[in-house]
Amino acid sequence: GNSVTQMEGPVTLSEEAFLTINCTYTATGYPSLFWYVQYPGEGLQLLLKATKADDKGSNKGFEATYRKETTSFHLEKGSVQVSDSAVYFCALGNTGNQFYFGTGTSLTVIP
Amino acid sequence: GAGVSQSPSNKVTEKGKDVELRCDPISGHTALYWYRQSLGQGLEFLIYFQGNSAPDKSGLPSDRFSAERTGGSVSTLTIQRTQQEDSAVYLCASSLAQANEQFFGPGTRLTVL
Numbered sequence: 001g002n003s004v005t006q007m008e009g010p011v012t013l014s015e016e017a018f019l020t021i022n023c024t025y026t027a028t029g030y031p032s033l034f035w036y037v038q039y040p041g042e043g044l045q046l047l048l049k050a051t052k053a054d055d056k057g058s059n060k061g062f063e064a065t066y067r068k069e070t071t072s073f074h075l076e077k078g079s080v081q082v083s084d085s086a087v088y089f090c091a092l093g094n095t096g097n098q099f100y101f102g103t104g105t106s107l108t109v110i111p
Numbered sequence: 112g113a114g115v116s117q118s119p120s121n122k123v124t125e126k127g128k129d130v131e132l133r134c135d136p137i138s139g140h141t142a143l144y145w146y147r148q149s150l151g152q153g154l155e156f157l158i159y160f161q162g163n164s165a166p167d168k169s170g171l172p173s174d175r176f177s178a179e180r181t182g183g184s185v186s187t188l189t190i191q192r193t194q195q196e197d198s199a200v201y202l203c204a205s206s207l208a209q210a211n212e213q214f215f216g217p218g219t220r221l222t223v224l
Contacts (some may be wrong), residue, residue, distance in 0.1 A: 034212060044154075044202070044215040089154065091213075098167050099144065099204075099213060103153035 002027045006090045006102025013080055013109050021075040021105045023064075023090035031094040033057075033066050033073040038087045038104075047075075047088070080109045115216035117203050123222045124193055132188045132219045136205030143186050144213060145178060146202040154202070160186060193223045 007022040025033065035047040035057070048057030053068035062077045073090060090102040116135045124130050136143050145157040156170040160180040171177070175193075180186040190197055200220050204213035 032211070036215075043217045044204075046212050046214075049212055093211065093213075098156050098159050098170075101146075101154040101156070 002031065002092055002094050002100050004090050004092050004100045004102040007105055008103070010106040010108060013107070015082055015109055015111050016079045017109075019075070019077040019080045019084075019107070021088055021090075021107070023073045023075065023102060025071050025073065025090075025092050025100075027071075027092055027094055029094055031092045033064070034091040034093065035062070035064055035073070035075050036089040036091055036101075038089065040086065044089065080107070082109045082111055085109050115203055115205055115214050117201075117216040117219050119219060120217065121220045121222075123224065125224050126195060127192055129189065129191045130193055130221065132190075132201050132203075132221070134186045134188070134203030134205075134216060136184065136186070136203070137214055138184075140205035140207055140214070141183065142206045142208060142211075142213075143180060144204045144206075145186070145188050146204065147172075147199045148202055148218070149199040157188070157201075190221075193221075195223045197221060198223045 003026045005024050032051045034049045036044045037047045038044045048059040050057040050066035056065045064073050064075045085108050087104045087106045089104045092100045118133045143160040147155045158168050158178050162183050163180050175191045178188045200218040202218045203216045206213045
């Protein structure tokens, strides 16, 4: 079957710290992988995506690499800002099936 | 349209009443998804449509929940005889095809008193 397991939060970091949010998946076939972000009081929006193995998605300083050998898609950012405080969702999309979302990881960045 | 729209943005209802939530997807998007997000929880998949048909209804929590989509566009999620545990934010998303990125609407916040 298909599933996504995401690092549980909440995560609290100081500004300029390094961020990693772990995400691993189980899938049949060749899924696409996504990170969505939900800022306080707002809807979900796509942060980045990767559609095949070894692809790296990047946006707003965030990166994630589609690792088929470890079935992972960890989200990283070298230097977080207060404005990055949000809930981050890892997701998997596979043909013929629904999307699968992780449970979300809440990030708070303090000045 | 610019994006996915949902109405109403907020709905307060009394226990036992029926409610209808509406989703207008991005024009041309064939896939449409409904999710529920309870306070502090992740996304709970409810149902998805490919065109007007719903190949996967496995996420609907009970037979009080139903959804339809007409003309490959607008979708309505209906909850009958609402219960307090139905209180949540109901999110709609659409995509060009299955497994493509989803574009989310702002959600409908449902409160059942």
